[in-house]
Amino acid sequence: MATPKSLVSALYDHWDTVEWLAQLSREMPSFEAEHVLAVVARLAPAASPDQQQQTLRHLVNADILQAQPRGQSYQLNTYVLEFVRGLTREHELGLSAVLGSRINAITDATRKLNEGVQGRDMDLLRQSANKLSELFRQISQQLDGDRHAILELAERAKAQQTDMPIARRYREVLDAYDNYVAPMAAMMDSGPGGTFYRHLEQAEHALDNAVDVLTVQGALYTQRLALRHVAYHAKELRRLGREVLKHCSDTLLPLREEVRQHNVLSAAISALLGRVRKRGLNRSLPVSELPLWRREMSRSVSVGAEVLTIMSEARAYAPVLVGFPEERAAGAMPALDLVDEQALTASLRAAMPVANLLDWLRAHYPHLNDATLLRLYHELIARDDWQAVQSGVASSVTLNTVRVTLYPHAIEAA
Structure with missing residues (x-):
């Protein structure tokens, strides 16, 4: 009989196989060697036949699988089966x-x-x-x-x-x-x-x-x-x-x-x-014995006022004219700003420390539009080449078309 320590170690090494066998134990009280090897092969497709046989021998030697006294089949250890079902919430209904x-x-x-x-x-x-x-x-x-x-x-x-x-x-x-x-x-x-x-x-x-x-x-x-x-x-x-x-x-x-x-x-x-098949429908369910809700009643179908209103509105429907804007001329497209970022970075590094980065960009690059200036501002304060320190006092910077109120970042050497 295997020691508890070796049983627990084997249970740790072959948990997937034991868990699968515990689920199959609901339908199969005992397992043939071929069934166990099929489960091992399904869980470990890359294992060779010798490795599968070694896994089977390991389970038997650790007393997880117990050989039947009469026959060549195996069954799970009772304590192991109860332990696995308890952990996986696969209990059997008690008495x-x-x-x-x-x-x-x-x-x-x-x-x-x-x-x-x-x-x-x-x-x-x-x-x-x-x-x-x-x-x-x-x-x-x-x-x-x-x-x-x-x-x-x-x-x-x-x-x-x-x-x-x-x-x-x-x-x-x-x-x-x-x-x-x-x-x-x-x-x-x-x-x-x-x-x-x-x-x-x-x-x-x-x-x-x-x-x-x-x-x-x-x-x-x-x-x-x-x-x-x-x-x-x-x-x-x-x-x-x-x-x-x-x-x-x-x-x-x-x-x-x-x-x-x-x-x-x-x-x-x-x-x-059965009564209808033996006696016929008319004798089994005479009209006089049918419930009230089964009696034939005259029904008429009419169109409601809401449907008439919808139909009249549909007949008088006229599409609404929507004026679309005219296509812009080719020369009216906004020009793209070309920025030499390497030169800008070198100029900023030479001017350090800079107390207000956005004010410095507005002063040195007034020809750039506002969107480009704001994009450069956010990219420069996120770089790791220097240290960006945010001020606790708000200030306003007037750009070409908008005025920006912000807590400016100062740029210092790292």
């Missing part, structure tokens, strides 16, 4: 009886907790608190897993082919509702018949009482803190139970109602069609 037995076990642990408080038996008190904490953890884990299992079940039912009979398509949904959601709803009933909230409330009161008694007796802070954490877990478990039950009911109830309505409608239609 309501298991959840009910764990809830009933809370009563026994609560009774022992009260006995430990009354008899001042710290060992019994600690053991009972640990037992309650473990039960709360198991119930929370099962509720969370069952919620994801319900969602997976509903999505799988919706993804089935639409031409499949609806009773067969939603068979798992009906089984899950009857065998899990309905017993769970009865168990979580807030009335006297429910056990979930009643047992949790008793355990919560017992834990709070134990914390108060230990505080009066001057017990260690760690002991009181441990009991307080268990009490908080009980409160959180009550909230989680309500949330999971509501989520499961909201997911499965619409599908269940769809199946029931479809069954009633299908039965009525089948009975009516």
Whole structure:
């Protein structure tokens, strides 16, 4: 048998293969060697046959795949399968009886907790608190897993082919509702018949009482803190139970109602069609027995006033004349500015430091238009050849056609 350390290492090295096999385990309880090799080849197309065989041997030696006692097939290690399904949220729906037995076990642990408080038996008190904490953890884990299992079940039912009979398509949904959601709803009933909230409330009161008694007796802070954490877990478990039950009911109830309505409608239609086939349409559905809304009524079709108005406006429609501007002459196009940027950069570097870059450009290049000056300004302050420092005082610079108000940049040597 492989050590846990080697198992975890092999699980890390071949996680994709193990995850794929865990998904296939829903349809195939055991795998032949050819199936495992096919999965390895699909996930690693570049691997040679020897490397695929080595991966199979590694999984077997690490005890991730276990050989069947009779035959040449393999199955996933139970603990590995549960671990992978827990991480990938691919849970199987649990049994309501298991959840009910764990809830009933809370009563026994609560009774022992009260006995430990009354008899001042710290060992019994600690053991009972640990037992309650473990039960709360198991119930929370099962509720969370069952919620994801319900969602997976509903999505799988919706993804089935639409031409499949609806009773067969939603068979798992009906089984899950009857065998899990309905017993769970009865168990979580807030009335006297429910056990979930009643047992949790008793355990919560017992834990709070134990914390108060230990505080009066001057017990260690760690002991009181441990009991307080268990009490908080009980409160959180009550909230989680309500949330999971509501989520499961909201997911499965619409599908269940769809199946029931479809069954009633299908039965009525089948009975009516059978009667029509045997007795004929006139004898099966006489006019005197038809519902009121099925009687023949005279109908007339008329055109409303709105339609007449639209038609009259359409007949009198006249297109609106739109005057387009005349084409500009070739000489009227604006001239493009040609700028020797290397010479401009050299001139700016020679004039450093410059207190106001835009004012300097306007003074040295007055023949350039305003768009070119602003473009050069933004390009020069973004260069790394020097340092651009923005002033905190606004100033105005008058260009050829516009006046620009800005917080000017000063150019200094880097």
